[in-house]
Amino acid sequence: MIVATTIAELKQALKEWRESAPSTARVGFVPTMGFLHEGHASLMRRSKAECEYSVLSIFVNPLQFGPNEDFDRYPRDAERDLALAEANGIDLVFMPSVAEMYPKKPVTKILISEVTERLCGASRPGHFDGVGIVVSKLFHLVQPDRAYFGMKDAQQVAVIERMTEDLNIPVEIVPCETVREADGLALSSRNVYLSQEERAQAVILSQTLKAAETWVKTPGMTKRALSDKIESSIGQASLAEIDYAEILTYPDLEEPDAAADLSDYEGKLIIALAVKFGRTRLIDNRLLELRGGGIHV
């Protein structure tokens, strides 16, 4: 496994591989912020299974953190990350410094509207601008055929799919299922922030989402009524503070008709949660494919 910390090293490694590989060989790419867990590992294994060469990037991107967010304390463990990458079939790791990625202040911004209006786009202003520029830079540097993203960040997937479509970036975005702990908590590098009690209560997100899948089938269930049930369910966890709990169409992330009977809805809906436990903000979601009169996940 090659570890590149500069763009020149990355390009050299890719060039050498491409020159020796057949022209049909594919490059798979897993962009991450490091502190890797089994969720990331599942993306790496999928890349390994589907592509001839797998690239992982580890870069905590300052531009996607707000001024009061956790950029400085975001957990890092390069040594463990590299061992996990190697164990999961990665061929090349790109691990640049901030100065390598942003040698000067970029004057170019990528602004994505509409799909960023709600959820994390609303509660983290500027977040998706930062995601847009860094993902675009990484795609240009690695030039992958496929890029793997976890559906825990469902809005990020929707944003990146729309950006690559709008800009004709030649990469296939592959959304991958969220990986969970045994009790249902979605894996996240931020889970390490949780105290023991917070960790115990954090299971309320996945439990509520699972219950909501049943609630939505109740005849006459409106968006408002479903929201109320979701919020009161999360409220059972005494330490939980709701940032948002929304029911939206997917992948456009628009509000469904407020008066509609959701049990009759046909199409994809996403129930998306962001909940704070102390200073730690967790997100989770469930994508429901509804065909009217019932549910088929």
Next chain:
Amino acid sequence: MIVATTIAELKQALKEWRESAPSTARVGFVPTMGFLHEGHASLMRRSKAECEYSVLSIFVNPLQFGPNEDFDRYPRDAERDLALAEANGIDLVFMPSVAEMYPKKPVTKILISEVTERLCGASRPGHFDGVGIVVSKLFHLVQPDRAYFGMKDAQQVAVIERMTEDLNIPVEIVPCETVREADGLALSSRNVYLSQEERAQAVILSQTLKAAETWVKTPGMTKRALSDKIESSIGQASLAEIDYAEILTYPDLEEPDAAADLSDYEGKLIIALAVKFGRTRLIDNRLLELRGGGIHV
């Protein structure tokens, strides 16, 4: 020469060529809005000379025209363009419809600040946002090694150079010298709009720029004094209406110190003009490489 009107045809032609070409073979790209003239032809010939495969695009991009600009009446002549492309060594022409390039309204914007604050960025609001998105899309579709742009649009060159740098787009931007008529008028597809009298007077732009190259050497010449001389020179043409006449640093396009003696300036300055003759807006510029105490173009 292959003519592709759809993205699928373009990609197929590029794929077939890339599969048969050696891995070191280069793709040159000349993006245009058509109604080709000798300026475009010089870009095509340079691509042909430097690259194994040359791609020309012809697309009048609605997003870079303002609501009161000349999108609808912008001159078009596909047949003549294709003949000129073939005669100048182009291998593949991409000539898409607006619906092919923008199948739906993009929610992604590329906003470039600082280098777009003055000149055409100031007098044509939104123009460079439109340039940014279309050039980025075309780069992703063609994936060229080199892209050729005329220096008549010097600010466009500066903007595209900065965008590709900020986003790490893997393409080399090659700025090419402005091609001129015998009397000095810079070639432009918009020159066909000019009446006989306007055409005769339009030579004032290149004449003024040439004179300014001498004026700037005068000891004690300030930006303000040079501006006055330039404006009164253009004022000799009775039909000329100045949109802007600016002296800026290049490629950052910032104002030099107003009080400075320009004859002592060291570095690159650009004198950039936009002048209207009736409804027709012409631009021209001259890049000066100053080393203090004299001029060396």
